Amino acid sequence: MNKISAKEGNPMTSISKHILIVLAFAIASAVLLSGCDRSQKPAETNNGQPSTKPKPETKQQPESKTQPQTGPKQATIIPPAGTPIDKKVLYRNHVIVLMYHHLEEKPSAKSRITPQLLDDQIAAMIRNGFRIISMDEYLDFMLDDKPVPENAVLLTFDDGYASFYDLAFPVLRKYGVTATDFIMAGTIDNPRHPGIKKMTWDQMRELKASGMSFYNHTFDSHKYAEIDKEGHARPMLVAKMYLRKEGRMETTEEYDKRIKEDIRKAEECLRKELGNTRGVLAFPYGRYNNALLKAAKEAGIEVFLTIDQGINGKADRIGYRINAGNQSMTPDKLIKKMKEAIPVKTTPRSK
Numbered sequence: 001m002n003k004i005s006a007k008e009g010n011p012m013t014s015i016s017k018h019i020l021i022v023l024a025f026a027i028a029s030a031v032l033l034s035g036c037d038r039s040q041k042p043a044e045t046n047n048g049q050p051s052t053k054p055k056p057e058t059k060q061q062p063e064s065k066t067q068p069q070t071g072p073k074q075a076t077i078i079p080p081a082g083t084p085i086d087k088k089v090l091y092r093n094h095v096i097v098l099m100y101h102h103l104e105e106k107p108s109a110k111s112r113i114t115p116q117l118l119d120d121q122i123a124a125m126i127r128n129g130f131r132i133i134s135m136d137e138y139l140d141f142m143l144d145d146k147p148v149p150e151n152a153v154l155l156t157f158d159d160g161y162a163s164f165y166d167l168a169f170p171v172l173r174k175y176g177v178t179a180t181d182f183i184m185a186g187t188i189d190n191p192r193h194p195g196i197k198k199m200t201w202d203q204m205r206e207l208k209a210s211g212m213s214f215y216n217h218t219f220d221s222h223k224y225a226e227i228d229k230e231g232h233a234r235p236m237l238v239a240k241m242y243l244r245k246e247g248r249m250e251t252t253e254e255y256d257k258r259i260k261e262d263i264r265k266a267e268e269c270l271r272k273e274l275g276n277t278r279g280v281l282a283f284p285y286g287r288y289n290n291a292l293l294k295a296a297k298e299a300g301i302e303v304f305l306t307i308d309q310g311i312n313g314k315a316d317r318i319g320y321r322i323n324a325g326n327q328s329m330t331p332d333k334l335i336k337k338m339k340e341a342i343p344v345k346t347t348p349r350s351k
Helices: 011-038 115-127 135-144 162-175 201-208 252-274 290-298 331-340
Strands: 095-100 131-133 152-158 180-183 213-216 224-226 233-235 280-282 303-305
Touching: 095 135, 095 331, 115 162, 115 331, 135 152, 135 213, 135 303, 152 162, 162 201, 180 280, 201 213, 201 252, 213 252, 213 280, 252 290
Parallel strands: 095 152, 131 152, 152 180, 180 213, 280 303
Antiparallel strands: 224 233
């Protein structure tokens, strides 16, 4: 029997080496790929825990934090099968804007509604021929002279509550419609901020990818402030504050600087976190003055919303809203109130 020299080597040993090399290469590749996955922050659910939902595959590069996420601009209303829809044209070239705040399964205040009431209201709008549009469409109408559908309606929510993610979004998704939430940017991902739980930036990014949008409700000025030594208070964006520690009123220069800084910081957060390229401001408590308008316009904001009731035409850059987020606002009452806004009927604007 011929002996195999050490120089030639054992054929099995050579094969084993090749197998080991292939395995090592495969393991190294897997480690590199898993490292890419770990570099991405997991999306959070409403309780702050990482989501276990698989992410859809995409051929695009991973999205940066500042890259705008685009959802459907045109709301596609999907009424339940067999829903009769009124084809009557109630108005053209105008938009009714509805206002909501917080949702609860068992509302603890009159200004909070259940998800079921929101569902019933949207169903009633569809039956009555109203067409829900997105904020993009509203801004195109206001700023770029583009048309909106007949009987156009825009849904808005104020304050950025977590209930928009947990309770409102499932209803909106059911009907294939979009809504805008006006947030106080300084309260987001801020555990020290008191009050009702707010959405996180991750949750908002998730909703924006599904067509929702988010705009300015100040950085952290949705509150009242003292305006004199007796302790009287007014919304802090529309009044000079009494500086109790210094025993004096704010100067005009200090007031102007304060409100400009607040609006600017909020806009910067929205651009950085959500990729916003346009500005809309919903005035806290619906109140505004010339100084606030000037500060907002310097920050690039051209469209505003109050809490005064009415319907908006192209000239209404300071727009009206109808408060639909009330327990007493049954679907029938809401439809009646919306129809009463046609032709234009408004209450005096707040100053």
